[in-house]
Amino acid sequence: MKHLPYENWILDEPELKLEEFNTLAHHLAVCNQCRQLKTGWEASKVLLTHANLLAPAPGFSVRWQNTVIQKCKTENVRRYRMTLIGLLMLTFLASMIYVVASGSFMQILANFLNSIIQSIIVVTQSLSNLGLWINRLPAAVPLAAGFFFFGLVNAFLMSAIFLFWNLKNRKTLINETSLD
Amino acid sequence: MTIVEAECLKIARMGDQEAFTQLVETYQKPVYNLCYRMLGNSEAAEDAAQETFWRAYKNLDRYDNERPFPTWLLSIAAHYCIDQQRRKHLPSIDLDEIIEYSAEDPAPNPESAAVKSEFSEDVQRQLAHLSEGDRAVLVLRYWHELNEDEICDTLKITKSAVKSRLHRARRHMAEQWSDSQNSLTMEGRYHETLTL
Numbered sequence: 001m002k003h004l005p006y007e008n009w010i011l012d013e014p015e016l017k018l019e020e021f022n023t024l025a026h027h028l029a030v031c032n033q034c035r036q037l038k039t040g041w042e043a044s045k046v047l048l049t050h051a052n053l054l055a056p057a058p059g060f061s062v063r064w065q066n067t068v069i070q071k072c073k074t075e076n077v078r079r080y081r082m083t084l085i086g087l088l089m090l091t092f093l094a095s096m097i098y099v100v101a102s103g104s105f106m107q108i109l110a111n112f113l114n115s116i117i118q119s120i121i122v123v124t125q126s127l128s129n130l131g132l133w134i135n136r137l138p139a140a141v142p143l144a145a146g147f148f149f150f151g152l153v154n155a156f157l158m159s160a161i162f163l164f165w166n167l168k169n170r171k172t173l174i175n176e177t178s179l180d
Numbered sequence: 181m182t183i184v185e186a187e188c189l190k191i192a193r194m195g196d197q198e199a200f201t202q203l204v205e206t207y208q209k210p211v212y213n214l215c216y217r218m219l220g221n222s223e224a225a226e227d228a229a230q231e232t233f234w235r236a237y238k239n240l241d242r243y244d245n246e247r248p249f250p251t252w253l254l255s256i257a258a259h260y261c262i263d264q265q266r267r268k269h270l271p272s273i274d275l276d277e278i279i280e281y282s283a284e285d286p287a288p289n290p291e292s293a294a295v296k297s298e299f300s301e302d303v304q305r306q307l308a309h310l311s312e313g314d315r316a317v318l319v320l321r322y323w324h325e326l327n328e329d330e331i332c333d334t335l336k337i338t339k340s341a342v343k344s345r346l347h348r349a350r351r352h353m354a355e356q357w358s359d360s361q362n363s364l365t366m367e368g369r370y371h372e373t374l375t376l
Contacts, residue, residue: 011350012343040354040361047303048322048353054300056212056226061205067230068197068237 003034010038189249193240200240204233207250210324211257217319218261220308228264232257247333254324255334258316265312306356314349317342 006027009016016024028035099105134142185206191199211232216225235256236243243252307315313335320326320334331342 007351008347011347011354036358037351037354040357041350043357044303044306044350044353045322047306047357048318051300051303051323053209053213053323054216054225055209056229057222060208060212060226060229061201063226064204064208064230064233065197065201067234071234 003031006031006034007037010034010041185249192237193243197237200233200237203249207253208233210250211253213323214254214257214319215261217304217307217323218258218312218315219264220304224264228257228261232260235260248330251326251330251334254320254326255336258320258335262312262316306353309356310349310352313337314345314352317345318349318353321346 006024008014009020009024028038099108185203188199188202188206192203208229212225212229215228215232216222219225219228232253236253243249307318310318316335317331320331326334328339328342328346331337332339335342337345
């Protein structure tokens with residue numbers, strides 16, 4: 001069974017002509033679905049139109065005045081912060097522009113890159129010297145040192161895991177006690 | 181809007197906080213009602229109403245005199261509540277509070293207050309199942325008696341969107357009512373069987 005345009009006539013509440021009104025009445029007499037829709041909507045409309053306009057708890061305007069004072073303070077702090085951040089940004093921008101425009105920026109960049117390269121060279125040379133020094137020792141010494149450091153790292157890891165596990169257990173116990 | 185309110189608005193636009201408080205006094209009820217019907221919780225509605233008035237106060241210089249002031253306020257409230265609902269995604273209903281605040285007629289007769297409270301409770305339960313957009317349209321149409329053009333203006337949506345939202349909301353309400361009636365009938369039958 002076709003429910004259009006009857007559903008629209010029920011829900012959109014247009015001004016129906018007499019002919020349309022009669023057609024709808026005939027349809028409602030035979031269609032349970034549309035009849036239910038009409039009854040449901042009419043009942044809901046009664047609910048909507050009879051439920052009253054709710055008012056806030058007494059003293060709303062007094063609370064509003066307090067809100068304004070609070071919000072104004074917050075707004076002032078926010079404005080102050082924004083101004084400060086803006087000024088800092090402007091200063092930073094001005095300094096950057098000055099550094100780039102005066103040509104000293106390229107000099108600073110070159111010095112920075114140079115210092116990085118120098119440090120890499122120093123580290124590489126030191127490691128190479130250490131390697132040479134280790135090679136001069138009898139084979140048993142670096143092997144023993146290796147085992148010793150490996151053991152030390154393992155012991156450290158084990159104690160860290162144990163400590164973590166212990167702490168976690170204690171936390172669970174405290175939570176359970178507080179729940180009881 | 182009365183001449184006194186228009187005068188208050190004029191003075192408030194010059195930065196007078198007292199004059200704006202007068203406007204808050206006048207429009208607190210429709211704004212709060214809209215927030216309550218949208219959020220379904222008195223605490224959230226109070227916060228939303230306060231925020232609405234704050235936003236209105238802050239943007240008074242942007243208010244267009246050609247537009248009705250209450251519609252502008254309702255527009256701010258509706259948008260704020262829709263945003264809040266979208267953030268939460270879960271409508272919360274506090275039925276005890278609905279009953280507590282719904283009987284606020286100055287001299288309510290106990291029977292009518294109880295009936296009104298029941299209406300309020302039922303309607304809030306049904307509204308909670310609608311989407312934020314559909315709920316806003318329905319609340320503006322039936323509580324604030326705005327026509328379709330005013331709803332368009334308030335929610336900043338097209339007229340066809342208002343029509344389709346109203347259609348969808350009405351269908352949803354009708355179906356919910358039918359469902360509740362069916363479950364009541366089933367319950368009645370179950371009790372009859374038990375007594376037999």
